[in-house]
Amino acid sequence: MVLSGVGLTQEWGKAVQEIRARDVVWCPPGVKHWHGASPGTPMTNLAVTGKCRRAERHMDGEGQRCAVPREISMLFDNSR
Numbered sequence: 830m831v832l833s834g835v836g837l838t839q840e841w842g843k844a845v846q847e848i849r850a851r852d853v854v855w856c857p858p859g860v861k862h863w864h865g866a867s868p869g870t871p872m873t874n875l876a877v878t879g880k881c882r883r884a885e886r887h888m889d890g891e892g893q894r895c896a897v898p899r900e901i902s903m904l905f906d907n908s909r
Contacts, residue, residue: 830852830853830854830874830875830877831848831849831850831852831853831854831872831873832850832874832875833850833871833872833873834849834866834867834871834872835847835848835849835850835866835867835870836848836849836864836865836866836867836870836874837864837865837866837867838854838862838863838864838865839862839863839864840856840860840861840862841860841861841862847867848864848872
């Protein structure tokens, strides 16, 4: 999750992508990748790793997936 600034990220064998504040980037486990600030622009990010916890509800009804705590998801609420 990019909290502020502008950065770059790339998965092995794919194109470099620009990332900005409020972007959420997900990289599958085991995929080589890198991320960092873009040249001349600082970036602050929050990296989350580890096991998924069971989501309390599923929007699409398709089984278990990772859930982002409400306090963090509010940072990225575009409806405000």
